Amino acid sequence: MEHSIAIELKGITKRFGQTVANRNVDLDVRRGEILAILGENGSGKTTLMNMIAGIYYPDEGKIFFNGKEVIIRSPHDAFEHKIGMIHQHFKLVDLFTAAENVILGVHEKGGYDLKSVNERVSQIAQKYGFHIDPKKKIYDMSVSEKQTVEIIKVLYRGADILILDEPTAVLTPKESDQLFDVLQRMKEDGKSIILITHKMNEVLAVSDRVAVLRKGEHVATVNTKETNQSELTELMVGKKISLNIERTMPIETKKRLIVKGLKVSNIDGRKVLDDVSFHANGGEILGIAGIAGSGQRELLEAISGLQKIDEGEITFINPKKNKPVTFFHKSLQTVKDLAAQNAFHTESGHPVSFEGMPSKQIKKWVEAGEILFNEDEIINLRDKTPLQIRELGVRLSFVPEDRLGMGLVGSMGIADNMMLRSYRKGKAGFLDRRRPRQLADEIIKRLQVSTPGSSTPVRRLSGGNVQKVLVGREIAFSPKVFMAAYPVRGLDINSSYTIYELLNQQKKNGVAVIFVGEDLDVLLELCDRIMVINSGKISGVVDARNATKEQLGMMMTKSTEDHAKEMV
Amino acid sequence: MNVWLNFLVDSLAFGATFIYGSTGEIITEKSGHLNLGIPGIMCMGGAGGCYMLNLIGQSNIHPALIVLFGICASFTAAALMGLIYGFLTITMRANQNVTGLALTTFGAGLMKVIMSKLDATVYLVGPRMMFRWPFAHRQDALQTLGVMFFLAIVLAIGASWVLYRTKVGLQLRAVGENPATADAVGINVTKYKYVATSVGAGIAGLGGFYYIIDYMASQEAYLSLESLGWLSIALVIFVLWRPHMTIIGSTVFGFLFSCSSYIANIEGITVTMAAKPLLKMLPYVVTIIVLIISSIRNKRENQPPASLGLPYFREER
Numbered sequence: 001m002e003h004s005i006a007i008e009l010k011g012i013t014k015r016f017g018q019t020v021a022n023r024n025v026d027l028d029v030r031r032g033e034i035l036a037i038l039g040e041n042g043s044g045k046t047t048l049m050n051m052i053a054g055i056y057y058p059d060e061g062k063i064f065f066n067g068k069e070v071i072i073r074s075p076h077d078a079f080e081h082k083i084g085m086i087h088q089h090f091k092l093v094d095l096f097t098a099a100e101n102v103i104l105g106v107h108e109k110g111g112y113d114l115k116s117v118n119e120r121v122s123q124i125a126q127k128y129g130f131h132i133d134p135k136k137k138i139y140d141m142s143v144s145e146k147q148t149v150e151i152i153k154v155l156y157r158g159a160d161i162l163i164l165d166e167p168t169a170v171l172t173p174k175e176s177d178q179l180f181d182v183l184q185r186m187k188e189d190g191k192s193i194i195l196i197t198h199k200m201n202e203v204l205a206v207s208d209r210v211a212v213l214r215k216g217e218h219v220a221t222v223n224t225k226e227t228n229q230s231e232l233t234e235l236m237v238g239k240k241i242s243l244n245i246e247r248t249m250p251i252e253t254k255k256r257l258i259v260k261g262l263k264v265s266n267i268d269g270r271k272v273l274d275d276v277s278f279h280a281n282g283g284e285i286l287g288i289a290g291i292a293g294s295g296q297r298e299l300l301e302a303i304s305g306l307q308k309i310d311e312g313e314i315t316f317i318n319p320k321k322n323k324p325v326t327f328f329h330k331s332l333q334t335v336k337d338l339a340a341q342n343a344f345h346t347e348s349g350h351p352v353s354f355e356g357m358p359s360k361q362i363k364k365w366v367e368a369g370e371i372l373f374n375e376d377e378i379i380n381l382r383d384k385t386p387l388q389i390r391e392l393g394v395r396l397s398f399v400p401e402d403r404l405g406m407g408l409v410g411s412m413g414i415a416d417n418m419m420l421r422s423y424r425k426g427k428a429g430f431l432d433r434r435r436p437r438q439l440a441d442e443i444i445k446r447l448q449v450s451t452p453g454s455s456t457p458v459r460r461l462s463g464g465n466v467q468k469v470l471v472g473r474e475i476a477f478s479p480k481v482f483m484a485a486y487p488v489r490g491l492d493i494n495s496s497y498t499i500y501e502l503l504n505q506q507k508k509n510g511v512a513v514i515f516v517g518e519d520l521d522v523l524l525e526l527c528d529r530i531m532v533i534n535s536g537k538i539s540g541v542v543d544a545r546n547a548t549k550e551q552l553g554m555m556m557t558k559s560t561e562d563h564a565k566e567m568v
Numbered sequence: 569m570n571v572w573l574n575f576l577v578d579s580l581a582f583g584a585t586f587i588y589g590s591t592g593e594i595i596t597e598k599s600g601h602l603n604l605g606i607p608g609i610m611c612m613g614g615a616g617g618c619y620m621l622n623l624i625g626q627s628n629i630h631p632a633l634i635v636l637f638g639i640c641a642s643f644t645a646a647a648l649m650g651l652i653y654g655f656l657t658i659t660m661r662a663n664q665n666v667t668g669l670a671l672t673t674f675g676a677g678l679m680k681v682i683m684s685k686l687d688a689t690v691y692l693v694g695p696r697m698m699f700r701w702p703f704a705h706r707q708d709a710l711q712t713l714g715v716m717f718f719l720a721i722v723l724a725i726g727a728s729w730v731l732y733r734t735k736v737g738l739q740l741r742a743v744g745e746n747p748a749t750a751d752a753v754g755i756n757v758t759k760y761k762y763v764a765t766s767v768g769a770g771i772a773g774l775g776g777f778y779y780i781i782d783y784m785a786s787q788e789a790y791l792s793l794e795s796l797g798w799l800s801i802a803l804v805i806f807v808l809w810r811p812h813m814t815i816i817g818s819t820v821f822g823f824l825f826s827c828s829s830y831i832a833n834i835e836g837i838t839v840t841m842a843a844k845p846l847l848k849m850l851p852y853v854v855t856i857i858v859l860i861i862s863s864i865r866n867k868r869e870n871q872p873p874a875s876l877g878l879p880y881f882r883e884e885r
Contacts (some may be wrong), residue, residue, distance in 0.1 A: 091749040093742045095868055103735070104742050105753030112735040139868055153753075207776045 003030035005067070006161055006192045007052060007083070012061035014047055018492075021047040025061070025218045027211055029161065032195045034183060036207035036224070038236055041292045041518050044216035045196045046088075049163045050399045052194075053085035054078035084154030085163040088170075092138045098149045099134040102156045105525050124155050143268060144175040151182075162186065163194040168202060169293060172270075180206045198236075198291050200229050200557040229558070230550065237520060237553040245500050245525040248508065253281035255317055256512035257303070257481050258562035262312035264298050264419075264536075272298045274536045276312070280481065280512040282319065285503060287527030287544060288516040288553050295536040296516045297401065300483050304398040305386040316394050318377035318480065320457050325367040330393045332359060335366060346372045394481075397474035399467075401485040401516075408468045412458030414451065414469050415440040417458055421477055436516040447498065464495030473504055482506050488522070500526055520549050532556055575830045577709040577825070580717070582826055583818030584780040585779045589800025590807065590814040591727050592772025596650070597804065598731060599764035600744040600875040601657055604668025606772050607797025608675020609649045613773020614780045614790055615679040616645020621691035621781070631698040635715060638695065638781070639774065646773020647766045649675060654765040658758060661694070661879040676794045679776075688787040692780075699782045716778040723771055727811035740764060744873035747880035757880060775800065802855040808870045810864060824850040 004027050012025040039045045052063065054075045062069050065081045072078050078085070085122040092101050099117045121134040121356045125148075132148050141149070147167060154162055164183075168176040183193050183206060197203060203210055204224060211221040212235040213472045219235050257280040264273040273295045273386050280286045288296055301307035303314055325335055325344065336354055338344065344352040352371055354362050365371055379392050389396055400406040408417045418436035425432050440454040447468040451461055458466055467487060475480065484503070488496040503526065506513050517523045523530055527544040539555045572753050589610055596603045603609070620641030624634055651672055656662040700714040731737035742750040743760045751757050779796065780789040803821055807813035826848035829838050839847070861872045 074754075075752060079754075091746075091752045093745045093749055094874065095745050096738070096742070100738055104750065105755045112738070114731065137868070529698060 005029070006031045006065070008064040008067075009048075009052070010062045010064065012048065012051060012058045012063070013058060014044075014051060014058050020216050021395075022058075022216045025213075025216075027218055027221070029192050029194060030209075031160075031192055032187055032190045033208040034187050034195060034206055036195045036197055036203040036210045037213060038198060038203055038232060040198065040214035040236060040520075042215075042299075043213040043236075045213050047216075048213070049085060049165065049194060049196055049501070052078065052083055052161075053163055055085075079157050079159070082158055082160040083163070084157060084159030084161070086147065086150045086154060086165065088165045090150055092146060092149060094139040095137065097135050097137055098132055098141075098145075098152070101149055102134075102153050106157060118398060120156065121152055124152050128155075128182050130182060130190075143170045144172075144179075147171070147179070149235060160190070161192045161194070163196070165196045166198075167195070168197070168199065170270075176202070198557060201231060203232065204229065210401045212236055214340055231551055233553040233557065236557075237549045239416075240524070240549050241521050243521055243525050245497070245522065247525060247528075248504065250281070250284040250528050251509065252510075253283045254319060256282040256319075257278050257514075258313075259303070260300075260313045260315075260316070262299070262302060262314065263310040264295070264302055264307055265310055266298070272536050273302070276533075276536070278531055278538060278541065280514055282480070282512045283507055283510045284528045285507050285513040285515055285526060285532040287523040288514065288533060289518075289520065289523050289530050290533035290556055292518065294533045294556075296533060297485060298536075299533070300398060300400070300514070300516065303381065303483065304396055304482075305381065305384050305389050307529050309382055310481060312382070314381040316379045316381050316396070316481070317381060318393065320373040320377045321375055325366055325371050325373060325430065326369075327363075327366060330392065332363065334391070334393075335371075336362070336505055337359050339371075343374055343377075345374055346370055393399065394542055395477060395479045397477055397479035397482045399470055399474055399484040399487055401489065403463075403470055404459055404464050407456050408466065411457050413440075413453075413455035414444065414449070414458060415454040417469065418443075418473055419478075421473060439473075439476055443469060443476065447472050447502075451456050463490045464492055464498075465496065467491060467499065471499060475506065479506070479511055481512045481514070483516075485516040486518060489518070496522075520552050523552070524549065525546070534558065570855075571830070574709050575827075576819075578826065578830075579819050579822035581712045581783055581822075583815075583820075583822035584717045584720040585775045585783060585796055586800045586803050586818035586821055587724050588775025588778060589772045589797060590786065590803040590818065591720075591724050591811045592646075592768040592770070592775070593801055593804045594809055594811050594814075595621075595727055595731075595740075595771065596765050596768035596822075596874055597809065597876055598740050598744045599616050599761045599768075600747060600873055600878065600880065601653075601761060601765050602664050602668065602877045603650070603653055603671075603765065603769065604665055604801065605649065605653050605671030605675065606801055607794045608672035608679075608771045609646045609772050609777075610740070610776035610797045610800070611654075611675040611679035611793050612776070613642045613646035613651050613770075614776030614793055615682040616773065617642030617777035618686055618790075619645075619682060620693045621695050622686045623692045625695050625842075631695075631701075634695055635701075638699075638777065639716070642773050642777035643770040646776070647770035649773070650769020651762075651768040653769065654762045657879065658761045658765070661754060661881065662877075672794070672797070673826050679790060679793070683790050692785060692787060696781055697787045699881075703841045712783075714782050716774070716782050719774070720778070720816055723774075724811045724814050727771075731811065741873070744875060747875055748882075751880075751882065755821055761880075772797075799851055802852060805872075806851075806855045806858050808858075809872065820854070821851045826853065 007029040009025055009027040012022055014022040025048060037045045047056060053076050054072045056072055061419045063072060070081055099114060099121050102121055104116050118134040125132045130148050138146060150169060167179060187193055195207060203407060207224045209221055209223055210232060212219045260277050262273055262276040266272050276299060282548045290296055298307050302309050340354055342351060346352055347370055379394055381389055404410045415437040418439045422436055423431060437454060443449060444451060444454060449465045449467060449468045458469055487499050503515060504514050515527060522548060524544055529541055530544045530547060531541045532539045532552060534556055589606055593603060593606050617638045621638050624637055649671060653667055656667045657664045699716055703710045703713055731741060739755050742762055743755060743757050747757045776793050779793060799821060802812060803817050807817040825848060828839055828844045831839055
């Protein structure tokens, strides 16, 4: 059956400052079809759709609605053309009922008659096979019910074209299936549905056509029936591009961090990490690839003690065999406790016992470096706070993706931000300000941070400089494990290469580097091994020197069930 | 028996001051703005009304018009204060607490200046009986209830009706709960906020006018007005942001606030000078208890508007 064209985009370009989010995109949406928009993170899917929905305005290009050129400047304009978008983050008033949320902002004739609204909401729900109680308050609703309210909100306003931005990201598989049934019914009703997604199985299961975006450009639109997974993956990730990132062979790798059977749930009780097991070696960069939100963040936070763990073990191996114990990260009490467990020997090989010794004497010995470890220290990191982890002598550095939220304090200067790591040092309750300032100056000089001075608030610096400050601080802590989440996101080429260089340096120093990245080309050239995470599960670890982009793309997008089948 | 009836009617009459103050503050807070300037705004409402009466109090126009002009002037003066608050907190996104406190100091001070220039024989002595309509000539307790008392009741019930039974109210509450959502569905957030802060302040201002002209009807009344403003803000919490409940809440507050002077007349209980301030503390103690109970019960409907006190701007979308 041939369908008429509902919306046509011609030569759409959108820039944000220097970066081009969409370049010269031509696309058409037909009546009565489900069009999937497929692409990696940052490929410009959502931006493109936001331009149809009136959130953004294109810099170049034209939008045609029913063959006529239209100008869409606000969500309100979009509604006039019967276009409605369901965003990933719901915009609902928690305290209101479903029906009250639906009629917010609707201009209708007649008075305020909640009863008739309730009825109409129920009618719409019935027509498309939703289940919703119009009188239920939003705060009592599950995520999928909230999504239903959002969809009904759009339908109530008479939308014929529905854009859904990653609708299944928050749903259980069963809820997703229900949603797809509803979408089918809408399609049969003559509505056009645009599905933004990166889940291959969904694309193949529900869509009629697939438009693939890569790096902001429209690569191709194909009929779902005439394509397959590997073709789509290839279109999505593209050919490999050489980046010339320096990579050395790892030397003397040793297990440094071992994660076993890790399970983590989020606030809603949904599993975000399911049975994750892997190890990171010292002197090696372990890349973590995956679609955004597959559990990367929770994994790093669980390791650094910021995330509650349901099950599993996280073990850190401190390579201390035959090396002296120091007070650098251990308190006197910890040293005494370890000695009681027979953990030490002297330089001459005699076992150490501190029993009955005065603290002064013990301190003297330790400070002289005469007390050596028998074995590598094995430290359990589960259920420890970041502070406890530090006190155990585990030098763990974490560069979070939210640099100015979790990493640095935006309104403080570089020197003060250095102090976030050392505020516990200092004498008699006073802070030691001298050393942080020295460190700040050193970082500014060594990493070429462009800033007016070490007391300029860091939020005034550019993204690249902010990241240099953060990475510089974490490296100055001389870590044994260095974890970085999307460290080059939003950075220009030069800053990115500086960061790669710093990571490589850490690797050469024997640090276990964990690098969560999104650009597959970078992961393939920078890392030694790449672990792929898919919906909270590990779908495999590959050797970065032999792996291909398609292989990674497949591992990232394939539904886990399919994958399990293949493994059997 | 008569003593108790008098006491009740007096509590009601006194409470009307709070009804105005709290209803005004509730309307303001429902838009997401915490206006701590209410005491100063009530002062300015009083001063504005009295100033108008000072102009027309002894002219020959119909008494009803004099009352009406007084009320309008009071509302306008207070609404202007609300507009200043609105401009600072909505457009300039100044800190709501600081702005409110500054307005309280400003309003209370300016009122004292204005009131000291007015002639009490003009604005008070003549007009005060006009405000007692329709019970002006009765000899019993009802005499203390006048047109502005009933206006307070009407406004409180009306405010509840608008908030919970009309679409304007629904949209106003949406603005106070989640302005980003309201904005996304095409509600003019800024407009709603301005109207709510101005109208809310205007209504609160009437409370000050009522207190000076009608309830106290004395020249010194304005000196105790500011503290009643604070009590009105406490009452907002006491009634859990429901305007119609202020009618009961304000009576309870009026009862508790003035019981120190009544208790002595009943059954021969003696109240020492030291105990009086303690008794005046009761409304606040009760408010704290209500706050604790409502926090423990943790029912979503009984919580303050979700975005109360937070400035809204569209940000980078």
